[in-house]
Amino acid sequence: INVLRSYVTRHYGHxxxxxxxxxxHFGISVRRMHQLFEATDQTVSxxxxxxxxxxxxxxxxxxxxxxxxxxxxxxxxxxADPSYFTRRFKRRFGCSPRTxxxxxxxxxxxxxx
Numbered sequence: 001i002n003v004l005r006s007y008v009t010r011h012y013g014h015x016x017x018x019x020x021x022x023x024x025h026f027g028i029s030v031r032r033m034h035q036l037f038e039a040t041d042q043t044v045s046x047x048x049x050x051x052x053x054x055x056x057x058x059x060x061x062x063x064x065x066x067x068x069x070x071x072x073x074x075x076x077x078x079x080a081d082p083s084y085f086t087r088r089f090k091r092r093f094g095c096s097p098r099t100x101x102x103x104x105x106x107x108x109x110x111x112x113x
């Protein structure tokens with residue numbers, strides 16, 4: 001499972017990163033891929049989304065990336081649909097990516113949980 005986690009952490013920006021593509025890459029069945037993640041209390045897609053959203057939050061508050069639009073950030077972390085990214089981000093952080101960025105710029109600290 002650590003090899004899988006490491007792979008996802010390195011390749012989260014690939015838009016086609018899913019359980020089936022991971023299974024194919026590692027030469028195992030999709031069912032086996034899901035079984036490996038059962039012990040982690042996360043599904044494969046939850047783990048991938050968690051990595052992507054954490055990276056997106058980091059990019060959003062990086063002063064060197066301030067010129068990146070929310071759509072650009074979504075694309076960088078592997079989401080092809082910026083609206084879907086925004087919904088997922090809001091669910092995780094309690095605010096939109098734009099608000100998250102603004103709160104960090106104004107000195108307020110949004111939660112990273």
